[in-house]
Amino acid sequence: TLQHIFKEIFKASLELQEDDHSKALLVSRKNHPQNTIVDIKGEQIGDGQQRLIVGPCSVESFEQVDEVAAAVKKQGLKLLRGGAFKPRTSPYDFQGLGVEGLKILKEVADKHDLAVISEIVTPHDIETAVDYLDVIQIGARNMQNFELLKAAGSVNKPILLKRGLSATIAEFINAAEYIHSRGNGQIILCERGIRTYETATRNTLDISAVPILKQETHLPVFVDVTHSTGRRDLLLPTAKAALAIGADGVMTEVHPDPAVALSDSAQQMDIPQFEEFLAKLEESGLYKPGKVTIK
Amino acid sequence: TLQHIFKEIFKASLELQEDDHSKALLVSRKNHPQNTIVDIKGEQIGDGQQRLIVGPCSVESFEQVDEVAAAVKKQGLKLLRGGAFKPRTSPYDFQGLGVEGLKILKEVADKHDLAVISEIVTPHDIETAVDYLDVIQIGARNMQNFELLKAAGSVNKPILLKRGLSATIAEFINAAEYIHSRGNGQIILCERGIRTYETATRNTLDISAVPILKQETHLPVFVDVTHSTGRRDLLLPTAKAALAIGADGVMTEVHPDPAVALSDSAQQMDIPQFEEFLAKLEESGLYKPGKVTIK
Amino acid sequence: TLQHIFKEIFKASLELQEDDHSKALLVSRKNHPQNTIVDIKGEQIGDGQQRLIVGPCSVESFEQVDEVAAAVKKQGLKLLRGGAFKPRTSPYDFQGLGVEGLKILKEVADKHDLAVISEIVTPHDIETAVDYLDVIQIGARNMQNFELLKAAGSVNKPILLKRGLSATIAEFINAAEYIHSRGNGQIILCERGIRTYETATRNTLDISAVPILKQETHLPVFVDVTHSTGRRDLLLPTAKAALAIGADGVMTEVHPDPAVALSDSAQQMDIPQFEEFLAKLEESGLYKPGKVTIK
Amino acid sequence: TLQHIFKEIFKASLELQEDDHSKALLVSRKNHPQNTIVDIKGEQIGDGQQRLIVGPCSVESFEQVDEVAAAVKKQGLKLLRGGAFKPRTSPYDFQGLGVEGLKILKEVADKHDLAVISEIVTPHDIETAVDYLDVIQIGARNMQNFELLKAAGSVNKPILLKRGLSATIAEFINAAEYIHSRGNGQIILCERGIRTYETATRNTLDISAVPILKQETHLPVFVDVTHSTGRRDLLLPTAKAALAIGADGVMTEVHPDPAVALSDSAQQMDIPQFEEFLAKLEESGLYKPGKVTIK
Structure with missing residues (x-):
């Protein structure tokens, strides 16, 4: 029937468009x-080995x-995080030490x-940051701060x-494209939970985003288990899930x-808790320091 | 200060209330x-061993x-699923074979x-179902069909x-309580994705719900990877995540x-795909048929 | 170009499909x-006049x-509501008086x-209800209890x-179609807020659903201001918005x-508050008892 | 009982905290x-009169x-909008004319x-903008771009x-506080729809936010009917709802x-449509140019 033909053309057309669109992205x-x-x-x-980024x-x-x-080093890890410029809901909350914090780091x-x-x-602080940092983080609230993305793409x-608080995966990929389109292709994506109606966790960890991002892009994908759950008791189980699903790190x-x-x-581990977290992660067989573990 | 004392009393009071409330639930x-x-x-x-429920x-x-x-049996699995009464968005979609379907099963x-x-x-069909089924499923759209829950609690x-399409974890636990309160404590909970703004997947798999449900209740917890993702290409990675986070089955x-x-x-596997799914799950080390695997 | 032609065919095809689909619905x-x-x-x-449904x-x-x-009558209103069967999150909350409640009503x-x-x-109680009620309500939690919808369509x-707690407008319309397809076309739709991340209100009143439902269907549309907001202080302003946007009633x-x-x-008005609510609604010019007010 | 006393203290404490917290905000x-x-x-x-902001x-x-x-002027309106810096999901979409656009405006x-x-x-462009604009807009994607808010607070x-795409009302109020805390109290809040699961509209207009923002703050509140609905056919009905619920403008x-x-x-009106929109708004009695209309 005519309608059937239309539907077939429609599907072909859709695929054509999609192919075109995602082929265009760097x-x-x-x-x-x-x-x-x-x-x-x-x-x-x-590279297939899974890693941890840890810090206050x-x-x-x-x-x-x-x-x-010292605790990070002792565990044989290499990647330290820490917030110097803190985006906070209230202007009266601690806003971070700024450049002083970068120097300490x-x-x-x-x-x-x-x-x-x-x-x-x-954007203005990106250039300063280059001298102090090994990796520049763009936070969830700024995922569609396009001027910041452009500046990040220029260093x-x-x-x-x-990922933004309520960004779709397509918007997340386009945000990465803003960076890449300016010439900087060294990008790590980080799923950190999305905003939903559920209040048992601070955000809802969208674990399926990991394999989708790995399929759609060629970029490494991390999972931030602290901000996605907001609960210390969920850090270990969600880290296991993240490693099992193929994240490049946690x-x-x-x-x-x-x-x-x-x-x-309420959601940070102290050092003994961190050591126990790491020990249990290794015990589960999901985390093998120094070895390629993604299958 | 007075305010500090108030806050401490407030916290103590909150904990008291919560303790009380969840202690009350069966x-x-x-x-x-x-x-x-x-x-x-x-x-x-x-019992600590992780299992699969499989079927059309x-x-x-x-x-x-x-x-x-036959394919399920060949893989050494025991649990077969299949829909006889199908809740469908449109009245003009296939509504299932009904009791005839139960007989086939x-x-x-x-x-x-x-x-x-x-x-x-x-509620009316629950009694009929008892003769045909080993497990009665209450679907997402009926999670707060309280009369159905009461009937399920009476057999x-x-x-x-x-879990309901947009049920909170607290509502989910209370729905289970409806069943238990009528005398039937043989309940398996099943996370199947929640409704969010994200359209890349049919629903958003709330993987964190698994450890929360295991902590809050004493019931087994499964993850339905088909309905939470709606995508055949995500069945294997989400099944790995579900097993890694401690689900009792998939x-x-x-x-x-x-x-x-x-x-x-669009989301069902055919039999060769299912065999490959199972082979890769075993290969990952996350699924060990016949052995206790939850850590 | 070929792609442009494809896109035009694609649009035509989409419109054709949509036309077809919504033409099919009663x-x-x-x-x-x-x-x-x-x-x-x-x-x-x-009929163009806007009405209120009021009750405990x-x-x-x-x-x-x-x-x-008596208060409803005194204000010249005609439509009384009251819950006899109460769907409640916890099995230990008051579940309503049941048939006894219907008799009182x-x-x-x-x-x-x-x-x-x-x-x-x-479904079983629908037949009983016919003897006591002038209008049978299907609640939000049962919007996709399809057996209940079918029973409602048979009387x-x-x-x-x-509308369901997280139902799309398309699902809502299909739920109404379940009723109509069984022969009962006397259906009133009621928007009652949807579940979102916002916690300032119990639900989020989706006010735009009103004109969409009026466009897409030929059915009357009401707005439940109590359940959509869960706040007594928002009943008057949201009732004004509902009347202004063209709802058939509140x-x-x-x-x-x-x-x-x-x-x-926490969200019900007492009788003096209700009288003030009505007085202010009339004063606003948006509610004209006994007159056609929808433009 | 002890528990009852605890609960009373708890309530008192909560109110005390809340009072404190919102009293603190400028x-x-x-x-x-x-x-x-x-x-x-x-x-x-x-001032109680309701106004329109209109433009491409x-x-x-x-x-x-x-x-x-010219069309805006002809209708006796005063407030013109137009985008010069355009935040766009894809880096390959039109990004606006920039300063050239400000000059045209x-x-x-x-x-x-x-x-x-x-x-x-x-932040850098705020100072430039002061010379060209009568009102500086901070867009939804930048509602928690705190450095931009601080810059806006300094002029x-x-x-x-x-309001941000998935900002709570509390976060929205705190974003305004960022501006006010730097010395600039001339702030207009604008509800523009929030991100939900519903796809019939581009966003979901949270109409209840208007009376809440009017209660919680002393700032004027507008509703952007274009971005909240994304549908030309919903501009008129949602504008009526916005005016009826007490917005200071649309x-x-x-x-x-x-x-x-x-x-x-897909969502802009052409000039004849705009003239009809305005005529119908006046005809509804909800919009009275030049007169105080909020009740």
Whole structure:
């Protein structure tokens, strides 16, 4: 029948359009079938080995970051995170130490030979950050701050891009494209939970986003288990799920004394909890430090 | 300060209330710390071993179910699913074979010595179903059909209760309580994705719900990877995540010829795809048939 | 170009499909361009005049309903609501008086010459309800309880169908079609808020659903301002919005003493508040009792 | 009982906390009970009269803006909008004319004696914008771009702040507080729809947010009917609802030839449609140009 023919043409047309569209994107796997590997001080992110990014929510002092860094180093890990510019819902909450925080991070990283990751929130600070950081993070609230994405695309430094609070996967991929289109293809995507009606968790971890992002793009994909759940008791099980589903790594927050942390006190692990977290992750067989584990 | 004291009293009071509330529930782990084990024809669901429930979306004919059952049996699995009463958005879509479908399921299950699971949609049919089924499923659209829950609570037959399309975890637990409060404690909970703004998947698999439900209740928890994703290409990765996070099992749909299925044709596996799915699941080390795998 | 031609064919094909699909539905305005008018004891719902449905959340006693009915009558209104079968999240909450509640409603309605509306939750009770009620309500949790919809379609009694907690407009229209397809075309649709991430209100009133439902179907459309907001202070403003946007009426809850109500105590008005609500609605010019007001 | 006493203390404590919290905010009505009136070239926004902000989605040329401005002027309106910096999902979509667009807006506004509103997307451009614009808009994607909010708080120019795509009302109020805390209290809030699962509209207009924002803050509140619905056929009904519920004004998009618009072609009105929109709004009695209409 005519209608059947129409439907077939319609399907063909849709596929044509979609092919066209995703072929056009630099971050698309259709354009570039092999995995992008992002080199961070020798760590080859995206090479099939799964990694952890660990550190306090906010940089509060040299001593605080140093204590976490020592614990990270002791576990044989390489990637340290810490917030210097903190986007906060209220203007009266702690806003971070700013450039002072970046300096602390660099000093600690140099001391322990770690790589360091921190969020930058204005185009203007991107250039400053290049001198202090090994990876520049673009946070969830800024995923569609397109001027910031363009600035991140103009430097020669790996970018960790977090998914927006209610961004679709298609919007997330386009945000990465903003960076790549300016010339910087060293991008790590990070799923960190989306906003839904459920209140048992801070956000809802969209675990299916991981295999979709791995299929649609050639970029490494991390899962931030701290912000997606907002619950210390869910960090271990969600980290297992993230590793099992094929994430290139997991990001989580550790603080020497979470109870007095200037932000996110309810969801950070202290150092013994972190060591137990890591031990149980290894025990599960899902995390094998130093070995290729993604199947 | 006065305010600080108020806050402390406030916290104590909140905890008191919560303790009270969840202690009161029969399904709460506070009431009953050890795992409930649901016996289905000798399969001890909730004993630490992880299992699969497999079968076609809809029962279409004896031959169709028989073909899937043979494949299920061949893989050493025990639990067969199939829809006889189909809740469909449009009244003009295929509504299932009804009691005829239940008869087919029983006949096939007897032939292959499998246990059989199917959805019932009215209180009136619960009694009929008892004669044909090993597990009665309450579907997502009926999670708050309280009269159906009460009827399910009044029979001596295991119940698989699916989470509602936009049910909170607290509402889900209360729905299980409706069943238990009528005397039937043989309940399996099933996460099947929630409704969010994201359109890349049919629903959003709320993987964190699994450890929360395991903590809050003593009931076994399954994950339906077919309905949570609606995508054949995501069945394997989400099944891995479900097993890694500690689900007691995974439910998925298999049809001899998905392209001509009367429902859900886009998301069912055919038999060779199912065999590959199972092989890759075993290869990943996450699924060990016949062995206790939850850590 | 070829692609442009494809796109044009694609659009044509899409329109063809949509036309086809909505033409097929009995509730579609394409099928039946003129408004359906539902006669409730002489009130012509859908005739252009806007009406109120008022009453307590739950029927608690003859005296309680009688007191509200007297207030409703005094204001020249005709349509009384009250819950006899109460779907509640917890099995331990008040579940309603059941058939006893229906009898109270009928007795009070007869005394004051009002029409009475109440929710029915199982197919089995629909037949009983026909003797007591002027309108049978299908609640939000049962919008996709298809067996209940079919039963509602098989009686000769107006049905007020509430939108499901997270139902799309398309699913809502299909739920109405379930009723109509069984022979009962006397259907009133009721928007009652949808589940979103926002917690300032109990649900999010989807006000745009009103004009969409009026365009897509020929059925009258009401707005339940009580359940969509869950806040007494928002009843008046949202009722104004509902009338302004073209709803055929507004439903709200009134209780002689909300503080001791057995359900929804925080959102019901007492009788003086209800009288003030009505006075302010008239004062706004948006509500003109007894006159055609929809433009 | 002890528990009852605890509950009472708990409630008292909660109220105390809340009082404290919202009293602390500069934008809170508790702090400042009278309405803030924002003066825009003599228009007293927030004085009880309801107003329209009208103009094309994007500034494309002097002629295009001039044509719309003439139509706006002809209708006795004063407030013209137009996008010069366009935040777009894809980097390959039209990004706006930038400063060139601001110049066109100013030239046209001066010619017709209108006030002009446009979105600014980086802190750096705020200072430039001050010379060209009468109102600086912060868009939905930048509602939690805190550095941009701080920059907007540091200039002496009215700010129109749009609600984020999935911002809670509490987060929206805190975003306004970022601006006010830096010294600029001339803030207009704009509800523009939130992201939900519903796909019949581009976003879901959260109409209840209007009375909540009017209660919680002393700031004027607008409703953007174009972006909340994304459908030309819903502009008139939602504008009526917005005016009826007490918004201080409505924002909508008009383009001389929407079919060839460089953005949002499906939802802009052409000039005759705009004139009909306005005529019907006046006919409804909800919009009275030049008169105080909020009750």
